[in-house]
Amino acid sequence: MSPVLRAPLGRVMRWHRPLMLMVASMLLLVVVSVAGLAFDDRVLLGAPVWLKPFKFAVSMAVYGTTLAWMLSLPHRGRRWTSGLATVFAVAGFVDTAIVAIQAARGTFSHFNKSTASAERVMQVIFGNGVLCIMLANLALAIILAVQRVHADRAMSRAIHTGLGLAVLGMALGFLIPAQGTAQTALTTGGERVLLSSGHSVGVPDGGPGLPLTQWSTTGGDLRIPHFVGLHGLQFMLIAALLLAALAARHPLLRDDRLRARLIGVAATSYTGLIALLIWQALRAQPLIRPDALTLAAAALLAALTTLAAVAVLKAGRVSDGNPPAAQQANLDGGRVG
Template structure:
């Protein structure tokens, strides 16, 4: 039996401890939330009361694991990155804990403007946690963007662009409180609670929404660009991993510079997608009901991204032909492309 799985497990246990403890707590909350969805039929503003903790648990578990893997890679400024990751882990644990506590109480964790002392204290702590997570991500992005991180240029480009997208996603989250209007919500017990804002645009919160995400299907919803941008980090890393896998089968992708350029193009296209869904939400348009203007913009974005990718591959193909000798295969850089992707977990 191969020892690789055991080595992988050993390395994972050595990842950033506070982040992995936070991830473990999110997985525990995921189990509790799933049980709550089955056993607790209370509804808050049109959604099952345990759905929000479940979504936060999944999102933070994925994000925390990604950060922990990234910090396992060799890089400079480890004291700074470790400290910021610890700040992120603590803030995430506290804030998602508040989301879970408020769900159990059948009341609101976001936009709650109640003057009760306990609610005011919770909101102050919650706000500090949000600011701490954003600060931690911003510092991590700055420290890591000025250096190469990862087994090759493509992975480094994916980390840099992914962190930039994630930071943008956190900033987009700040648009939500500023666009909504103050209104009153009802707890699961029917008690009125003053709310400072909402996430829907053009319609009240609590209307018909998509399954699981509950994104509005009757108006705009600023949770869409917030989510899309925040998890651009994972999207860029998955793309880098896919390109490394394809490089073993397609010689044109064996040059890490070509893969890095493709990731750069994809990141620009992804940023365009974030801008598109933000624009769509502010126009009070549901994600599921784009008008012709939105569809036209999406088609233009897809076309430009495809053309740019084609241009990158055309340059790579010409470069490969330039170094090919008669009777010899093209040499496109490192033939072991992607072999270092698991350095952070298997060495």
């Protein structure tokens, strides 16, 4: 391995170890799930049994890596953040393992109301794991929100707002069982199981869905805002990186305070998008079939986002063209002399 690659890899390996071990296990599960998708033709509610473990593994690997990177940045309260991240890593590993185990058994990891003692234990562990993941993220967000965790203001704000969006996305996971409809379904072995709820709104789970995600194409689906919120952290970090890259070609964006304001606009708009997706799903409307009201709301959100971004940029230009009073006084003094 070249020294150029060895140095970054060495830094990554020194990131939060429990999180990186969890990420490694998720990457292994991705490989296992892909093999399962290729060679195991069993289905649950119309979806391949290994699709859910694949999606969970990819999501947890991405989120765990992002969290490990964030915790490698200088910040106060490292003992607390490290402990909370360990809770996240353990709970994430256990919950995803349950998803994989249930897939291998050909039965359901979510909403399974089977009277078998093993299934009841699985559901209790899984539910408590979800709660631990959300509470650990909430505590991390609170600890990091009161401090600047990156030298660049825009990136620091992206971390703060991104964590908040992720916590919101996780909390939306609790809305799913509250709105879903109970139904019975068959395991791959032909056993009829009662499911206490479902992900879809207005239609039963197991109907037509989008490729890969299996989000309903005939009714609303609360997994959509749940997913979008959960990965708001990655979106905000990418937005901050893109603004930093654009700053090399656009002098106005070299002010990290202006970029931080733009990140604030992006975070507000992203929150509006989550609200729009919740509203659409609760009206039993498929993502790919928005009605005129949904399209109008989306257009309004886009227009308000554009206006806010333009206002921030205009204010930045005015500030850039009018140096602070002390600096102006020095310039005037220089001209008099």
